[in-house]
Amino acid sequence: MIELYIFVTTDRPDQYLNPIVYRIEKGARRIVFVQVEDSRIEQIQLNLLKTNVYNLLQNLSAGCYKYYTGDSKDKIVQLDTEYNADDLAKLKARYCLCLTDGIDWTIERVPYLNLRRYISALSKRKNVVVDVTSVSKVYIGDIFACSLLENIDKLYTFEVKPNFDKPWKTLIHELEEGKTYRYINLVETPVFKESNKSILIRTTPLLVSVVGTVLFLFVALAASFILGFSSVFIQVVSVIGTVLGIVSFFLVYFPVRGK
Numbered sequence: 001m002i003e004l005y006i007f008v009t010t011d012r013p014d015q016y017l018n019p020i021v022y023r024i025e026k027g028a029r030r031i032v033f034v035q036v037e038d039s040r041i042e043q044i045q046l047n048l049l050k051t052n053v054y055n056l057l058q059n060l061s062a063g064c065y066k067y068y069t070g071d072s073k074d075k076i077v078q079l080d081t082e083y084n085a086d087d088l089a090k091l092k093a094r095y096c097l098c099l100t101d102g103i104d105w106t107i108e109r110v111p112y113l114n115l116r117r118y119i120s121a122l123s124k125r126k127n128v129v130v131d132v133t134s135v136s137k138v139y140i141g142d143i144f145a146c147s148l149l150e151n152i153d154k155l156y157t158f159e160v161k162p163n164f165d166k167p168w169k170t171l172i173h174e175l176e177e178g179k180t181y182r183y184i185n186l187v188e189t190p191v192f193k194e195s196n197k198s199i200l201i202r203t204t205p206l207l208v209s210v211v212g213t214v215l216f217l218f219v220a221l222a223a224s225f226i227l228g229f230s231s232v233f234i235q236v237v238s239v240i241g242t243v244l245g246i247v248s249f250f251l252v253y254f255p256v257r258g259k
Contacts, residue, residue, distance in 0.1 A: 002028040002127045005108075007143060008035055009136035011044045012069045013052040018172045019131045019158045020053065021098055022183060028129070030104045036139055038112040046107045054105060061096040063088055065168040079168065091173045115139075119146040132186075133158040147187065155186045 004023045006016055020031055033053075035046050052068045059066045065077045080088055110118045122128050130152055132143055147155045160181040163169045175181040 001030060002026065002129060003030040003032065003125065004028045004129050004131060005032045005034050005122060006131040006133070007135040007139065008033050008044065008046070008049060009041060009139070010134055011049050011052075012134075013049065013056045014167055014171065015134040016049075016053050017056060018160065018170075018175075018181070019133050019156065019183065021057075021095070021172045022158070023129060023131075024098045024103065029102055030106070033107045034118075035107070035109050036112050036115060037109050038138075041136055041138055046109065050105055050107055054099075057095050057098050060168075060171070060173075061092050061099060063092050067167075077168070082166075082168070094173055112142075115142055116146040116149065119143070119152060120150045123150040123152050128152075129154045129156060131156050131158070144186065153185075153187055156183055157186060158183050 002023060004020065006019060008016065016033075020028075024031075033046055033050050035043065037043065056066065056068065059076075060079075063079050065079060067073055067075045079091065083091060119130075122130065130143070130147065132140060132155065135143065144155070146152075158181065160170050160175060168174070172181075177183065
């Protein structure tokens with residue numbers, strides 16, 4: 001079962017609808033709205049947002065669009081004035097499929113300082129997709145860094161040009177993947193992959209040298225009890241251990257650079 005964890009920082013339901021519909025059509029059966037609890041930005045009413053997203057899907061499945069925020073709040077637009085009968089029927093059917101009883105809609109709140117622990121727990125679950133389409137720039141760096149460290153391999157954002165005059169025109173029923181929108185896995189881009197390789201290049205020699213130093217230390221201590229401290233073997237092991245210690249120190253302050 002695919003689970004969509006969608007980070008939220010705005011109360012406008014339109015911004016979450018596209019990735020939610022996309023994932024439901026791909027088999028998602030659990031939608032989780034995740035809010036980072038932090039005093040730096042205003043907290044939204046998470047339960048109200050979940051309800052508004054669901055209600056917007058219901059509105060669209062009935063052939064209308066409702067504004068839930070802004071100056072036009074509560075205004076309803078009947079979409080039969082925007083689409084012909086066949087297109088409107090397809091639109092209604094598409095959103096109706098997202099309202100099945102088999103989909104679990106829920107919310108979770110995460111204290112800011114527990115963000116990495118939370119993402120680490122997600123990385124241990126199967127078929128988890130993390131979405132940051134509408135997350136504040138305050139958190140995007142934190143979420144991205146935690147996802148990198150915890151090996152999250154599905155970190156997505158939905159990219160589409162806004163239309164404030166007719167917001168229903170930016171919803172997924174109007175869009176064509178690769179042309180009018182892109183749903184991008186941020187950890188699968190060429191630059192990210194190359195950067196990830198560089199991180200491995202920098203950290204692997206340090207880890208090897210540290211582990212090697214510890215192993216040689218144990219070997220030296222064990223051998224010293226058996227052969228004595230004056231043994232040639234012990235002296236050789238001691239020299240190698242010293243060299244590895246120096247290399248470890250050097251790699252801490254002068255990491256190996258990738259090409």
